[in-house]
Amino acid sequence: MRDAEPLIEAMADQLRELLAARDIAEPVLVGIYTGGVWIAERLRQSLGITAPLGHLDVSFYRDDFSRIGVHRQVRPSELPFDVEGRHLVLVDDVLNTGRTVRAALNGLFDYGRPASVLLAVLVDRGGRELPIEAHVVGARLNLPVDQQVQLTGPELLRLVIQQTG
């Protein structure tokens, strides 16, 4: 069990710097359900972004439908702004294979053509199967494949590392 709040502070600092360097004044944050939404909301407050938060559910874009079907508890995606021409920051809790991010990018582009997309993750645990890297990383963990890292919330955000299988 590990407190995630200091990691989110570190993410906020990195993101602030990156946005300044790229001269992005009005970014919008898009959280991937569920953990990504919690982190994106913290980042939004920390950075004082007034634009509403986007919520993205990637269930219908996943590449494992033929193997496991539709994920339970699908939620409606909500992007309460025009994606066209906007600078987006995609936020997720754990970056592993990169397949969720691939699905999220495909989903985003069905709403419009963003000017740019940055990727911010709480934990990068390695194990990439696709050419995807994050711009902002709260922590890098080297975990054996049989261990799973999960974010619990939404009040107190904590990282839980568990043995699988």
Add this chain to the structure above:
Amino acid sequence: MSATHFQLDRRGRLLHFLTIEGLTRDHLIDILDTAESLHGVAERRVKKLPTLHGKTVVNLFFEASTRTRTTFELAAKRLSADVLTLNIATSSAVKGESLLDTLRNIEAMQCDMFVVRHEQSGAAEFIARHVKPHIAVLNAGDGRHAHPTQAMLDVFTIRRHKPDFANLQVAIVGDILHSRVARSLIHALNILGAGEIRVIAPRTLLPVQVENLGVRVFHRPRDGLRDVDVIVMLRLQKERMEGALLPSEQEFFHCYGLTEERLALAKPDVLVMHPGPINRGVEIDSRVADGPRSVILEQVTNGIAVRMAVMSITLGNHARPAGETA
């Protein structure tokens, strides 16, 4: 094994969608929640999801339909499936090919899903029992038996306006006897715990022992419509009627037609629904059908999201982890 159980796998998940009867609240809520996630797709720049990319859906329509057929077609297309629609009443059946031979031929074209509309009760189940196990079968209306996706789009429409089912009073009015829509809707409302379900119809248009379905029976709109939250008008199914079940359409409208005066008996925020196609001046006055309480066209829109949900859930439940066989 009944259709109820036949449509589920060993873990109780939906493999086919043949009837509402016997499903659990969880099954229905899962469909409604999935449909809710899919509802926004139509508002986006790209009205399409990649979920069923590479799958082939065949609409087998042995009976005429416009709304159901086109919304099933659109639902499949919005999930990126390839869709083929066969109006069989006008092709093989006429040439004398048997149902099973028709099935075998279409199966040979490597399909993943059949959407079946047939005038015989039990036709969709028959087909589900005879197709290869990887094929999902959806019932798009079989005789007087069931029309489960219509029932789901009806409860979906109600839930979007009035989510508190425990305190919901729903009146279903008209030709209950010939209505697969009514039968499926009554099952769905009961499973979801609707407060009270009323049927309002002349004795000749009610099935025997209709009370056993869990409804209160009324014969006069002025008794049954009082304070209801939802009114579902049914189409008078002239094509299914044999013999003199009702005197005339004018007489039916006079006794049961939904007019503004009768509408005033219901709650002020009542929802007026109709599965379509509407017979104006037979079941419903145009002023009510086109009026502010009507959600009839919303039902059509919602039908797409609900059918997308059922398609992705059933085909998803046919999915197998790599290496695992059925």
